[in-house]
Amino acid sequence: MDATEYDLIVIGAGPVGENVADRAVQGGLTAVIVESELVGGECSYWACMPSKTLLRPVAALRAARAVPGAAPAVTGGVDVAATLHARDRIVHEWNDAGQVDWLNGAGIDLVRGHGRLDGERRVRVEAPDGTERVLTARHAVAVCTGSAALLPDIPGLLDAEPWMSREATAVAEVPASLAILGGGVVACELATAFASFGTRVTVIARSGLLGPFEPFAGEAVAQELRAAGVDVRLHTDVQAVRRDGAARVVELKGGDEVRADELLVATGRVPRTGDLGLETVDTGATPLTAGEWIGVDDTLRVPGTSWLYAVGDVNHRALLTHQGKYQARAAGDVIAARATGGEVDDRPWGAHVATADHSAVPQVVFTEPQVASVGLTQKQAQDAGVRARTLDVDLGGIAGAATHAPGYAGTARAVVDEDRGALIGATFVGADVAEMLQAATIAVVGEVPLDRLWHAVPAYPTISELWLRWLEAYGRPS
Incomplete structure (x- = not known):
């Protein structure tokens, strides 16, 4: 811990920073991570892990209630106290000792404090006690500080002391009522969770839900939220927010108001680059700006x-x-390769590039129903000038769905590049469709010709038979 010079300095100890450092160390470099909060980052303590733990009970109850032989055994709703206890276990009571042990075992040093860039290959670290030290990198510095919730410029919002996603996933007591601003993934998932806890939830969205996805995904989620008792207000603008005693009052354009015990803002993300020393970095013609996203090439440099x-x-x-x-x-890997004089494979889909970020990004929304997607939507393909064909399948008509639960409802859409005869996008909406996503991701990334997919036979009776339905809709190879 007394070292001040390393091959690699990583700012941010979330899953991203941990993996950058780990791969570099495996490549023969020395590495240190600078972290001002908990090792493990947002995902481990305030985002992915706790939120999915909060959502699991409602999914399990839905699955049991859908099966005639299991439904009679369900005699109650979500046990809120037990759910919050499970969340506390998942986040280790917000204690990062286990993550620190992992760093030690991986040969990665840790410096606690706020790291700022201080010119070329230098990072100045302010410790919690106010003391400072300077670290120097022989080869590279990796900024892995992540993003934070966006607070929109709405009159009175800051004074209303709203929740952001951190407060919502770390809640100790659920409120009787909750208003949510936003219609994206965080808004939809947390609306699902809190509605299952018995909270009276109102979702206020400027447009529809899950805008970047296929339109039918947001429509299905809105329908199920309403069925769960959520007041979903779409295409609704907020004029101002105020406090009225302990309540938060959201003033809507047109004169209507929404009152709630708590207000959650889930309207987007901003980069954590505001106090990072970006102004000390010489990038030539295009300077870096504090508080803005940092552009990179495909090797993340x-x-x-x-x-x-x-x-x-x-x-x-x-x-x-x-x-x-x-x-x-x-x-x-590429930092290690460049540092040791190794060969850099920066071709598309090469070992040292992040090509899939452009065209094959998978994502799951853990709402009821689940939404899973990869690659391009129909609109994105059209906007990109691709000669695309869309194939829609009703999942309820597949034999495997009938055994899953009576009345299973869902939709799967494939987007096919007609010129290449290959899948370039897929969206699934339905119960437990998340587990179907990886097959589509492999097909998109591998650019598997549809002619070859005829020989990838789906097991019967599973919902994966939808692949055969897609192929039949597209047409047999000549």
Whole structure:
């Protein structure tokens, strides 16, 4: 811990920073991670892991209630106290000792404190006690500071002391009522969770739900939220927010108001680059700006530098933990290759690039129903000038769905590049469709010809038979 010089300095100890450092160390380098909060980052303590734990009970109850032989055994709703206890276990009571042990075992040093860039290959760290130290990198610095919830410029919002996603996933007591601003993934997932807890939830969205996905995905989620008792208000603008005693009052354009005990803001993300020392970095013609996303090339290196990398949310390519870890593996490997004089494979889909961020990003929304997608939507393909064909399948008409639960409802859409005869996008909406996503991801990334997919026979009776339905709709090979 007394060392001040390393081959690699990583700012941020979330899953992205951990993976960059780990891959670099496996490549023969020394590495240190600088972290001002908990080792493990947002995903481990305030995002992916706790939120999915909060959502699991409602999914399990839905699955049991849908099966005639199991439904009679369900005699109650979600046990809120037990759910919050499970959340506490998943986040280890917000204690990162286990993550620190992993760093030690991986041969990665840890420096606690706030790290700021301080010129080329230098990072100044302010410790919690106010003391400072300077670390120097022989080869590279990787910024892996992630993103934070966006607070929109709405009059009175800040004074209303709203929740952001952190407060919502770390809640100790659920409120009687909750208003949610936003219609994206966080808004939809947390509306699902809190409605299952018995909270009276109102979702206020400026447009529809899950805008970047296929339209039928947001429509299905809105329908199920309403069925769960959520007041879903779409295409609704907020004029102002105020406090009225302990209540938060959301004033809507047109004069209507929504009152709630708590207010959750889930309207987007901003990069954690506001106090990072970006102004000290010489990038040539295009300077870096505090508070903005950091642009990178496909090897995750900042253009105009030979030593600075930005990995994960902070580069704004795909704000997803699994994509950040994907980038991190490529970044750690290429940093090690460049440092040791190894060969750099920066071809498309090469070992040292993050190509999939452009065209094959998978994502799951853990709502009721689940939404899973990869690649391009129909609109994205059209906007990109692709001669695309769309294939829609009613999942309820597949034999495997009938054994899953009576009345199973869902939709699967394939987007096919007609010129290449290959899948370029897929969206699944229905119960437990998340487990179907990886097959589509492999087909998109591998550019598997549809003619070859005729020989990838789906097991019967499973919902994966939808692949055969897609192929039949497309037409047999000549």
